[in-house]
Amino acid sequence: MSKLSLSKRFTLILAAVFLVGIIVGGTAHWRALQGRAQDEISVQGTLLIESMNAVRSYTSTYVRPLLKDDLDASREFIPETVPAFSARTVFENFRSQVDFETYLYKEAAFNPTSPANKADDFEAELLSEMISGNTTGEVNGYRTLHGERLFYIARPLAIGSESCLECHGDPADAPNSLLVTYGDKGGFGWEVGEIVATQIIYVPAAEVFNAALQTFMLVMTVFIVIFALVTLLINFLLNKYVIQPVDVLSALAQKISVDENFSTDLESSSLQAVTSRSDELGKLAQVFHKMAGDVYARTGKLKRQVQELTIKIDQIQRDEQVKEVVETEFFDELKKKAKKLRQDGNDETDVAKGKP
Numbered sequence: 561m562s563k564l565s566l567s568k569r570f571t572l573i574l575a576a577v578f579l580v581g582i583i584v585g586g587t588a589h590w591r592a593l594q595g596r597a598q599d600e601i602s603v604q605g606t607l608l609i610e611s612m613n614a615v616r617s618y619t620s621t622y623v624r625p626l627l628k629d630d631l632d633a634s635r636e637f638i639p640e641t642v643p644a645f646s647a648r649t650v651f652e653n654f655r656s657q658v659d660f661e662t663y664l665y666k667e668a669a670f671n672p673t674s675p676a677n678k679a680d681d682f683e684a685e686l687l688s689e690m691i692s693g694n695t696t697g698e699v700n701g702y703r704t705l706h707g708e709r710l711f712y713i714a715r716p717l718a719i720g721s722e723s724c725l726e727c728h729g730d731p732a733d734a735p736n737s738l739l740v741t742y743g744d745k746g747g748f749g750w751e752v753g754e755i756v757a758t759q760i761i762y763v764p765a766a767e768v769f770n771a772a773l774q775t776f777m778l779v780m781t782v783f784i785v786i787f788a789l790v791t792l793l794i795n796f797l798l799n800k801y802v803i804q805p806v807d808v809l810s811a812l813a814q815k816i817s818v819d820e821n822f823s824t825d826l827e828s829s830s831l832q833a834v835t836s837r838s839d840e841l842g843k844l845a846q847v848f849h850k851m852a853g854d855v856y857a858r859t860g861k862l863k864r865q866v867q868e869l870t871i872k873i874d875q876i877q878r879d880e881q882v883k884e885v886v887e888t889e890f891f892d893e894l895k896k897k898a899k900k901l902r903q904d905g906n907d908e909t910d911v912a913k914g915k916p
């Protein structure tokens with residue numbers, strides 16, 4: 561770690577922070593989105609199943625009493641009097657719209673009046689659980705049907721009143737026209753309170769979950785782009801405000817340590833750019849600049865003193881050499897000889913002058 565440059569270290573730390581952020585935030589976000597998607601389809605399913613129940617009860621309460629007499633008299637069966645028929649028909653109308661064609665509604669029974677309502681294996685299992693009492697109330701989950709992932713909500717459908725038994729009790733009591741249309745085998749022998757079918761709604765899950773995935777991807781992309789921008793920006797600012805000025809100062813310090821001629825560097829524009837700043841690095845550069853100036857001045861002064869000293873030492877040395885020469889025996893001898901020569905000279909001149 562210590563071998564890394566500042567900007568690399570910053571980038572690594574930021575990357576680590578963002579990575580943890582992305583993992584933690586992404587997981588939380590993904591879970592929240594999944595939860596929301598699940599809630600959304602659950603609400604859709606509940607709304608639809610409740611609508612179908614409303615249609616059923618509308619048929620039993622309002623339509624059937626109106627047409628009851630006609631049904632008894634008519635030779636042809638009037639399916640509009642049947643709750644299951646009206647619910648199925650209304651739902652078919654709903655499904656005819658392109659957006660809703662993958663939705664399904666079924667009242668699945670083991671022994672249905674209409675073969676179309678026969679429970680498939682999956683529904684049969686759900687229904688068995690409901691009849692055996694292992695599950696009470698609503699169940700929901702996912703199943704794949706015709707290659708499509710569907711969310712389902714299933715509820716037990718029990719015979720709620722005696723009136724149902726007119727058509728679902730003994731075939732002998734059933735309207736003749738019903739027997740003509742549907743036969744006397746399916747949908748009979750039911751009792752009040754008995755769970756005879758499961759009312760099940762299928763809502764396509766893929767779309768809702770794809771939308772959740774898209775939102776997730778979008779948010780993650782924005783997050784990652786912001787991360788990249790922040791990292792770039794921090795690197796840029798770090799470089800501009802910290803690393804570059806520090807580089808200028810360290811280059812100058814390096815120069816001072818090896819070279820005495822750095823006075824021009826003290827006036828360089830790159831150093832001035834740092835010293836003119838009012839922040840911490842600016843203050844450091846100002847102190848450094850002053851210090852370097854002092855060092856330069858002191859070095860100059862020292863050099864001059866050394867020069868003067870050298871000259872003085874040279875002089876002293878020369879004097880000493882002269883003195884040494886002067887003090888040698890040879891010089892003494894020379895002096896004596898010179899003296900003697902001078903004396904001898906004097907004597908000869910005295911003789912010449914006739915002195916004794």
Ligand code: HEC
Pocket residue numbers: 620641642643644645648667668669671672673674675677717718719720721723724725726727728738742746747756757
């Ligand atoms: C007028 C006769 C009639 C009455 C009354 C009636 N049904 Fe039905 N029921 C039918 C017919 C006919 C079908 C088949 C409709 C279709 O084609 O889907 C049916 C279908 C159903 C189904 C779907 C499974 C199947 O058998 O196809 C259920 C569940 C059901 N009825 C329950 C009830 C209940 C509960 C009541 C009382 C609220 C009731 N029915 C009243 C005639 C009747």
